[in-house]
Amino acid sequence: xxxxxxxxxxxxxxxxxxxxxxxxxxxxSNTFFQVTASPAQFAACCNKDNYTAELIEKYGHxxxxxxxxxxxxxxxxxxxxxxxxDIDKLDGMDVKYGIxxxxxxxxxxxxxxxxxxxxxxxxGTHWLFIGELLDAQxxxxxxxxxxxxxxxxxxxxxxxxxxxxxxAKPESEPENVKEEHxxxxxxxxxxxxxxxxxxxxxxxxxxxxxxxxxxxxxxxxIPF
Amino acid sequence: xxxxxxxxxxxxxxxxxxxxxxxxxxxxSNTFFQVTASPAQFAACCNKDNYTAELIEKYGHxxxxxxxxxxxxxxxxxxxxxxxxDIDKLDGMDVKYGIxxxxxxxxxxxxxxxxxxxxxxxxGTHWLFIGELLDAQxxxxxxxxxxxxxxxxxxxxxxxxxxxxxxAKPESEPENVKEEHxxxxxxxxxxxxxxxxxxxxxxxxxxxxxxxxxxxxxxxxIPF
Numbered sequence: 001x002x003x004x005x006x007x008x009x010x011x012x013x014x015x016x017x018x019x020x021x022x023x024x025x026x027x028x029s030n031t032f033f034q035v036t037a038s039p040a041q042f043a044a045c046c047n048k049d050n051y052t053a054e055l056i057e058k059y060g061h062x063x064x065x066x067x068x069x070x071x072x073x074x075x076x077x078x079x080x081x082x083x084x085x086d087i088d089k090l091d092g093m094d095v096k097y098g099i100x101x102x103x104x105x106x107x108x109x110x111x112x113x114x115x116x117x118x119x120x121x122x123x124g125t126h127w128l129f130i131g132e133l134l135d136a137q138x139x140x141x142x143x144x145x146x147x148x149x150x151x152x153x154x155x156x157x158x159x160x161x162x163x164x165x166x167x168a169k170p171e172s173e174p175e176n177v178k179e180e181h182x183x184x185x186x187x188x189x190x191x192x193x194x195x196x197x198x199x200x201x202x203x204x205x206x207x208x209x210x211x212x213x214x215x216x217x218x219x220x221x222i223p224f
Numbered sequence: 225x226x227x228x229x230x231x232x233x234x235x236x237x238x239x240x241x242x243x244x245x246x247x248x249x250x251x252x253s254n255t256f257f258q259v260t261a262s263p264a265q266f267a268a269c270c271n272k273d274n275y276t277a278e279l280i281e282k283y284g285h286x287x288x289x290x291x292x293x294x295x296x297x298x299x300x301x302x303x304x305x306x307x308x309x310d311i312d313k314l315d316g317m318d319v320k321y322g323i324x325x326x327x328x329x330x331x332x333x334x335x336x337x338x339x340x341x342x343x344x345x346x347x348g349t350h351w352l353f354i355g356e357l358l359d360a361q362x363x364x365x366x367x368x369x370x371x372x373x374x375x376x377x378x379x380x381x382x383x384x385x386x387x388x389x390x391x392a393k394p395e396s397e398p399e400n401v402k403e404e405h406x407x408x409x410x411x412x413x414x415x416x417x418x419x420x421x422x423x424x425x426x427x428x429x430x431x432x433x434x435x436x437x438x439x440x441x442x443x444x445x446i447p448f
Contacts, residue, residue, distance in 0.1 A: 010236030
């Protein structure tokens with residue numbers, strides 16, 4: 001078995017949202033696809049522990065915003081690596097409320113789709129929510145949709161622990177190799193800063209430097 | 225509702241196969257994704273009318289070959305626009321038989337995955353087969369996985385009628401516009417050859433010219 005083969009599967013990246021004006025939340029998902037044309041139905045895969053899963057179950061509707069290639073690191077940080085149980089993820093975002101009242105994130109999004117849940121399928125650690133399409137709109141004709149491969153290879157992003165595509169990191173390298181490299185890990189998203197690879201000593205980075213993957217401040221990095 | 229928004233969803237393209245050495249078949253799918261990490265499970269969406277769906281139900285296993293960007297038009301023609309009830313799609317192909325005995329197409333594939341079915345979910349016109357990953361191998365490190373967007377935009381491919389992402393073609397243009405264009409439709413895949421856009425009159429094309437999308441011979445084209 002070669003785990004690298006799993007990286008050859010193509011995904012986009014989306015913000016899946018649910019709730020209403022009082023209580024809303026969203027998370028970054030790569031596992032979203034159309035399952036039937038008549039009627040137009042889509043499947044969204046969501047970890048059972050996610051706060052958004054709880055909201056989709058409660059409200060019976062959700063939205064999907066299609067992220068573009070220039071999506072800000074802070075957007076990935078907020079929606080991909082934090083929990084809506086700890087922070088209000090929608091605070092300060094550009095939010096539209098759809099036909100069902102579900103929040104729809106407009107930041108960094110080139111299109112959105114809105115669904116009512118028609119089925120909920122149990123696949124173990126995750127739910128597959130089957131949604132019937134209620135609305136779909138284009139927001140931006142210029143940017144390209146970001147793919148998961150682009151996020152991983154160009155933006156050096158990693159799957160968070162709750163993602164269906166999460167792969168555990170290999171064991172740490174031996175001490176002597178670690179010392180040569182001077183690596184620091186972002187405690188939010190797991191991104192590894194490497195003095196040697198990145199060309200600047202971590203200690204020489206400016207105070208306002210932020211994690212290139214999730215936008216976390218430099219203080220969130222710990223020696224790896 | 226803007227149907228164009230649906231084109232912003234990112235998919236790869238795969239050949240999904242099932243059966244054994246005596247009876248095997250496969251079809252081109254874009255709707256395949258991972259649903260859980262522990263255990264590694266994937267969902268494959270398949271029209272209930274597909275011969276391959278019948279085989280997956282019968283055998284309880286399937287393989288997925290990840291197609292690359294240089295996939296031959298003939299491969300799309302054979303697996304995407306024909307039925308295994310009419311032709312033996314595996315005849316003459318480079319086929320490996322996996323752990324379960326399921327056929328795996330190696331042509332134009334940069335990786336493959338093999339699954340045993342653990343759940344079958346009814347979503348209307350289609351089944352969602354949930355498969356537990358048994359094996360995964362890389363075949364080619366050079367080529368990139370083809371995306372559905374690349375197939376549509378660069379290769380001008382169309383979703384076949386049984387696809388979850390099928391969108392019916394708009395009504396024919398008025399007669400006077402049609403005459404100016406001289407359009408011919410591939411009766412296999414629906415590709416439209418247009419004298420004006422393609423720069424060469426259809427009647428001037430050589431006899432061995434083939435459909436650029438599915439590899440069908442010129443005789444399969446009819447005036448549109």
